[in-house]
Amino acid sequence: MAVSKRSFIIEHLRKAQMIELLAQGRRLDGRALLDYRPIDIKCNVIQKANGSAQVSLGNTQVIAGVKIEVGAPFPDTPDKGVLVVNAEILPLASPYAEPGPPDEDAIELSRVVDRGVRESGMIDLSKLVLIPGQKVRAVFVDVSVLNVDGNLIDATSYAVVSALLTTKMPEVEVTASGEIREKDGMIPLPASKIPVSVTFARIGEAMVVDPNSEEEAVMDARITLTTVDEGHLCAGQKGLAGGLTYEQIMFAAETAKIKGQEIREIIKRAVSSVG
Amino acid sequence: MGKLINDGIRVDGRRVDELRPFRLEVGVLKNADGSAYIELGKNKIIVAVYGPKEMHPKHLALPDRCVLRCRYHMSPFSTDVRKPPAPTRREIEISKVIREALEPAILVEEYPRTAIDIFLEVLQSDGGSRCAAITAASLALADAGISMYDLVVACAVGKVDGTMVLDLSDIEDKEGEADMPVAVMPNLNIITLLQLDGILTHEEFKQGIDLALSGCRKLYEAQRKALMERYFKGGLNQQEEAE
Numbered sequence: 001m002a003v004s005k006r007s008f009i010i011e012h013l014r015k016a017q018m019i020e021l022l023a024q025g026r027r028l029d030g031r032a033l034l035d036y037r038p039i040d041i042k043c044n045v046i047q048k049a050n051g052s053a054q055v056s057l058g059n060t061q062v063i064a065g066v067k068i069e070v071g072a073p074f075p076d077t078p079d080k081g082v083l084v085v086n087a088e089i090l091p092l093a094s095p096y097a098e099p100g101p102p103d104e105d106a107i108e109l110s111r112v113v114d115r116g117v118r119e120s121g122m123i124d125l126s127k128l129v130l131i132p133g134q135k136v137r138a139v140f141v142d143v144s145v146l147n148v149d150g151n152l153i154d155a156t157s158y159a160v161v162s163a164l165l166t167t168k169m170p171e172v173e174v175t176a177s178g179e180i181r182e183k184d185g186m187i188p189l190p191a192s193k194i195p196v197s198v199t200f201a202r203i204g205e206a207m208v209v210d211p212n213s214e215e216e217a218v219m220d221a222r223i224t225l226t227t228v229d230e231g232h233l234c235a236g237q238k239g240l241a242g243g244l245t246y247e248q249i250m251f252a253a254e255t256a257k258i259k260g261q262e263i264r265e266i267i268k269r270a271v272s273s274v275g
Numbered sequence: 276m277g278k279l280i281n282d283g284i285r286v287d288g289r290r291v292d293e294l295r296p297f298r299l300e301v302g303v304l305k306n307a308d309g310s311a312y313i314e315l316g317k318n319k320i321i322v323a324v325y326g327p328k329e330m331h332p333k334h335l336a337l338p339d340r341c342v343l344r345c346r347y348h349m350s351p352f353s354t355d356v357r358k359p360p361a362p363t364r365r366e367i368e369i370s371k372v373i374r375e376a377l378e379p380a381i382l383v384e385e386y387p388r389t390a391i392d393i394f395l396e397v398l399q400s401d402g403g404s405r406c407a408a409i410t411a412a413s414l415a416l417a418d419a420g421i422s423m424y425d426l427v428v429a430c431a432v433g434k435v436d437g438t439m440v441l442d443l444s445d446i447e448d449k450e451g452e453a454d455m456p457v458a459v460m461p462n463l464n465i466i467t468l469l470q471l472d473g474i475l476t477h478e479e480f481k482q483g484i485d486l487a488l489s490g491c492r493k494l495y496e497a498q499r500k501a502l503m504e505r506y507f508k509g510g511l512n513q514q515e516e517a518e
Contacts, residue, residue, distance in 0.1 A: 104368070104370070104371045107364050107367050107368055107371075108368050108371055108372075110364075111364065111365075111368050119453075119471075119472050119473050121474070223469065225471070228474065231477070232475060232476050233474070233475050233477065234471070234473065234474045234475075235471050235472060235473075236455070236470055237372075237469070238372075238375070238466070238468055238469040238470070239372075239375060240375055241374075241375050241379060243379040243463075243465035243466055243467040244465065244467075244469070245465060245466070246464065246484065246488075249466060249469065249484065250481065253480055257477065
């Protein structure tokens with residue numbers, strides 16, 4: 001990744017050390033293979049946004065804000081509202097991050113998180129239509145990565161989901177002349193399911209969840225699987241220049257379901273604490 | 276929208292476990308070090324490999340291995356609505372996942388300080404273009420004489436009308452419930468690409484991967500045949516006779 005340093009000699013040495021430790025079921029930071037770092041979610045941190053959440057996953061820190069506007073639907077989905085998820089790795093987030101247009105890592109991050117939210121059916125976009133084919137609500141979720149320490153996909157995903165679940169938007173009415181007028185009341189987004197992504201790193205033969213930067217620097221392959229409430233899978237993405245065996249993928253699918261349920265409860269608690 | 280599967284037959288007349296008609300050809304471009312062409316359904320994709328060659332800019336070279344660079348690009352005329360020629364975010368992501376699907380097959384340590392460029396041009400698009408592009412690209416790499424552990428072959432599966440089906444067409448991709456591209460190194464049984472869009476139960480997920488691997492197996496036979504055609508004009512036996 002552009003945001004983590006890959007030094008050849010240290011990478012090779014540290015990898016050997018890490019693999020030795022992983023064979024004993026341990027990791028350099030003391031976690032077990034299937035332990036997440038502490039997950040902290042704070043909602044409603046930005047008052048000017050319709051919804052927001054700041055998530056820390058160990059030292060990885062991201063902030064997501066939702067802005068809702070009225071816009072035109074996409075031509076191929078005239079009967080649906082618009083949902084756009086975009087993530088940026090800010091230059092202040094890592095000594096290796098640079099300003100400029102998003103690179104392929106940032107684009108992949110945005111698209112994998114977007115896919116998880118979209119394909120889960122979390123937001124009922126058909127309920128965001130104001131005038132079919134002409135005016136719909138557009139939900140923009142922008143995520144800024146503030147500190148990089150691995151597993152940006154999960155941190156970003158939890159921030160986006162938490163922000164959407166706490167989003168309030170003004171009630172609107174369509175006047176006889178086709179104008180959209182805001183009313184006083186605020187309503188939540190039509191959100192039901194809670195998609196949860198779980199990211200694995202394969203280092204040697206070991207599969208670990210929630211890799212930190214150090215582990216990301218030496219991992220061979222990465223796979224992210226997103227599940228919805230009933231445990232079904234709704235999105236997935238394999239990454240990096242290594243492969244995975246059939247067994248490793250099935251293991252990831254089962255583990256994503258179990259871990260996803262644990263993390264779903266953490267998101268629910270964070271969301272309900274702000275009402 | 277009408278049903279996409281009637282009595283086990285799909286809108287284009289295929290069974291649920293059937294691939295679209297396909298054609299593979301190796302060595303189609305004179306200038307490239309390696310090249311290949313694939314048709315799969317309405318997909319028409321041409322792939323060129325240049326390299327291993329000196330890396331420019333030099334500071335991007337790696338001391339212990341080669342750098343693989345991939346550009347998946349759709350021609351403006353390849354789609355129903357004209358696609359502006361500048362790379363979209365979708366194309367940038369697909370370029371990345373294709374590179375990561377091919378790289379596990381390449382002996383990158385054999386070519387230190389060099390670059391291998393892979394250009395994948397979608398001349399006409401249909402469902403599953405990234406998979407077809409991967410299948411052709413691994414042939415182009417082989418044609419360029421690059422050392423590989425195995426070929427890479429890819430195939431998508433998806434859920435249509437509640438049924439898992441092989442090799443989604445455009446309409447099944449758009450109207451279906453889920454789409455899952457899979458790439459594999461068939462002799463090593465290592466999966467090098469896996470993406471999923473849409474809801475699948477764990478049972479469907481497993482069934483989908485099994486189905487995708489069976490499709491890959493068929494395409495792999497065609498890959499072998501295409502290489503034979505190019506280098507042995509149809510078979511090893513004829514080559515021996517000629518000698």
